[in-house]
Amino acid sequence: MGEVREENERLKVMLEQIEKDYHSLQLRFFDIIKQETPKKSTESSVDHPLHDETEEPDQLVSLCLGRSPSEPKKEEKATSNPSNSKTTDYEEWKASLTLGLDSKFQLSTELVSDASPETSLEESKQAAETWPPSKTLKTVRNGDDEVSQQTHVKRARVSVRARCDTPTMNDGCQWRKYGQKIAKGNPCPRAYYRCTVAPECPVRKQVQRCSEDMSILITTYEGTHNHPLPVSATAMASTTSAAASMLLSGSSMSHPGLGPTPIATAAPVLNGLNFNILDNSKAKQFYLPNSSSPAPLFPTVTLDLTTSPFSSSTLFNRLPSSFASNPRFPSRSLSFSSSESNIIPTTWGTGYPSYSAVPYNKTHTGSINLGKQSQEHFYQSYLEKTHQASSQQSLTESLTKAIATDPNFRSAIAATISSIVGGGAPHDNQGGGEPIQAVSPDSLTQKGKACASSFFNRFASSNSHTAGLMLLQPPLPLSISKSSSTSTSAIRDQMN
């Protein structure tokens, strides 16, 4: 109890600091918005008329995992009165962690989008209870063909590619293997798992090694959990769920950013991570565990945790050429990658934030790239930390931990997907070149959190759309502060 009280006190202090930084960041953000307004009014009106929301924080689209879309306003209201919002925000933050899998938003994974929250909840149960796709189809076909088709079409999959030595990725959930098959075109067998946390949970996953690189494990998740999950499992689940939701909502609407071009690619390289988004609806980059399989029945979004940050532009070339285009379902791929699979994880594993100030540039083509100098700086920092690191974590473990421990990481992933789905790649040059200091107060068990946080903080700062998303989140255990040295040391003190 004593330890808990102590930790509670520490967290309170931390929270206060976070709130301060949060508000200063918000002020800074508004300043930037003001400065950028004249520029953007000309640019956006011509190229991206739908991005006007970046000028009006009130209208920012918020992807809040586990919360209803209306909540951001509440949060914003709360932030206007910092002294009173402490408890509220903290509770909301906690709620966002625990409610992640019950999110109304997530339900779109399985369902047609425009259902009211109440009905969507019910429908999600139905969808969950009628898991097996074939049975679902059968059942629904008795009623309405159109509905059945939609139900079928709307079942999204989220595929995660990651380097992993273990037979399966530890995502915090309990799985039971129920089958194994040799799939055509891949000598490695594909294993089928179902979630055993709850007896009737519809979630399944397929695990298969990549035939071209055996060190890469491809895990495909399907379905939505119908039960609460352990905290360690909410991360992957909500992230994949959000990705699937994004994909589905994206597949059912037209995007100014994605539509007219053969392929819309955003390839930000931040903190040595690739963040590639592919739109396969128009290009031959459909991304499947089984490279030679025909077009899949389900829309798939792939989170790629394997590729090199310096060759993001060649990511597509490295994809198996047999990925067929799929006219029926769009598929998107996100890449969180390392140049060497162990460098970043090792660094993340140190548990300390990256304090290096990294300027960034954002191109008008939707790519966000660190300057060469910054990349060198960053990787130098990585290498230094690599030497210091005692633990050798795999990329998968690190990312999983980062996702598991950092709600902001999840939000950022979702936000990024949202920014792509909602309006294409970022287009303005806001905030470019200005060093942003990202500081993440360490918590007791948050290995791997720091880099992820700073990574996404920088990303958030570089993308007004996403930045807005981040700002609308309740205060999170990280902060962005321009006056780096003071806040860094302050938080270090708090950590100690």
Added chain:
DNA sequence: CGCTTTTGACCTGCGC
């Protein structure tokens, strides 16, 4: 003994 994994059989959808 209970749970998990293995593995061949079976079911279903799809293309020809």
Added chain:
DNA sequence: GCGCAGGTCAAAAGCG
């Protein structure tokens, strides 16, 4: 209609 491939089932085997 047939064959193929993906996915699932369920009995047997394995394991702690």
